[in-house]
Amino acid sequence: MAEKIAQKTLLKSIPKRKTLSNKSDGGVALIVAGGAKFMGAGLLSALACTRSGAGYTHLMTDLVRYPWVKFPDFIVHKFSLATLKKHSGNVIAMGPGLGTEKSKSRLLRALLKIGAEKVILDADALSILSQMKVKTLPSSWILTPHEGELARLLHVPVKDVKTNREYYLQKAHLKFGCVILLKGYKTLLASKGKITYASFGSVALAKAGTGDVLLGVIAALRAQGLEAYQAAALGVLIHGTAAKDWEKKGNDHLGLRPTDLIDQIPQTIKRLRSTAKGN
Template identity: 30%
Template sequence: MMRLLTRNQSRRLDQVSMERLEIPGLILMENAGKEVAEVTESILEGKKREKQIAICCGKGNNGGDGFSAALHLNHFNVTIFSLPAISDILGDSLHFYNKCVGKGMKIVHGYELPTSNEFDLIIDGLIGTGFSGEMRSPLKKWTKWINQQDCTVVSIDIPSGVNADTGSASKDAVEALLTVTMGCAKVGMMLNPGSSYCGEIYPAQIGFPDVLDELEGVKWRSFEEDLAFEHLTKPDSGTYKHRQGKVLILAGSNGMTGAATLSTTAAMRSGVGLTMTSAPESLNSIYETNLMEGMTFACKDDGKGYLAEQNFEEIHSHLDWCDVILIGPGLGAQGTTRQLIKKIILSSEKPLVINADGLRCFIDNHDLFQQISAPLVITPHYGELASILGKDIQEIQSNFPNTLESFLKDFPGVIVAKNAPTCTGFRNEVVTNTTGNPGLATAGTGDVLAGIISSFLAQGIPAFEAAQCGVYIHGLAGDIASGDLGYRGLLAGDLLETIPEAIKQYEYC
């Protein structure tokens, strides 16, 4: 597991370490510099000591870590570029700056760019976790210069120009090959586009105490593969289809029967024993043709091609049969369909997975969540989440972590927020996924995801863990498929062929 910290949690960890537990800031900075130096040496291992290293130091602790690292790398040909004036270097940073001066290390002051472009490695210590917005001059020309060099770049804590909370990145943010992050990676380092600037992430243990669970705010972490090993083992030899779980699926309408096929087949491919998919009567032959392994039942629709409030009793009579109800893929936007969905979710005691059109009944009706008594998983993308919250998509994107944390405060279920990466939240926890690729940005992949989660939930995996595993397997299936098909050629239906391969590796371990 990789625990992740917000900007405020990272600052609070520093404060708790120094104030309450009396760990000197000098010790933390000394250890940070040592860790950066050790990583740097491992990159340059076996190379001549004449190799040239540039260490770019800005204000604050990030620059101080750079001065500290320089002391441990003094046996190389090191040039320190100290952008702030000496009078602006304060506190612990000044201590390590003075030690560099005392050792006679080469220090260049000011914002003028180097005349030499022959460095073998650059350490970026310009800006730390406090950055937000856009890079300004004169720092901007420095980050641009770093990116133009043909050499390895190592960033301290977080690449300069990347927002530690949102993952947004300035146009000229530093593009690191490796980031030595102090204690824990920052949330923004997992979110796009920030993750693409970090390269390999190396969490450095610099002496922080074990107080992470005491930090205020949502507990962020990356997905633990151990969860897949725990829940996706080979089924018992004595199992049978009813024990493997039953999913009732409300999906599809005129023009969108494919959504029903994708979600139903995904549930079957993920190991559920039985599925039953409701079909508007006028479209039932399409469902019967495409769902060879799954059952269907036809609901009267007077030839309209969609489910309506009048179908409530027909559908309600099947609720006792199932273990989980999946609602939403391709159901359409009709008002009467929305009323049907509302009546079903309020009357159900079975776990609910609500996706796509199933989420429409919560628009301007956020309080409806509180009226649901059954276990609940919702899977909105940015647009759907914005509609539910009555916010602009740009507002959601620019402040995603805070938006998600605020939503979770009074949300009774599990949210699978389809982001890059997808984030799964429940109560005071959010888990970022570690699989997936841009090829999944195509129609129908969300329906496949909803089917996988429903299947895992019906097989008895708890809702939060079923959602995490579902997101992980969905992304892994996409990674497997893109290996053969590339990204642009990937279709949602291709995932149906790779879901078994994604799961198989956990069944035989």
């Protein structure tokens, strides 16, 4: 039976800077996302990462389509195994809009081969993983599937996952051995054999692109030193609360854009930090 995520404990883990801190204290995150057809997905993840405190945000994406003038926020790279290897010790978040062709599959295989520890997989990266013969993953990795992606990872019908989410999440956790965040109403997280749930979100998040934002938030938190489960759980808290905060400003839930969510993140983090101090 899933237990509710301990919100008070999570709030205490919100990263903070000291007076003499510099950008290196925020860590480094490499977002590998945004192929030729879905450039926006990579931009959303990278923007969310910068908004959530990462000291350096790198974006490996399709340079031909990259809108250089409008988005100078990131250190941008073409898809490259060499660059990926250079970042093997940093946080690497892979998947949104990436594509599933062989060249992208090689990127994921490279992460496994070089032993990267701080990896987060979402979207197309999960589809690639579902076609690989992988017995287990490092326990420090994070997978962030929705129900359809979890079904693909386990090679079971989606309807089965929908009707028994905890069972299949636990099954996936036993299979891969890492932290798994199952998105959807009442988000579930599996870590170290335990399942917890969160109800921080809003129906406003039922829109394409909001999952890309979540990936960026989690990557930034991981880069700032949070452990895998802690980063995933706090990411869900910030992400869901930001959507609610945006609605409280008088906005209807139908109108939330992923970019609205990203712009809301700093205000929400500040409010959550104040709440933590008040406890």
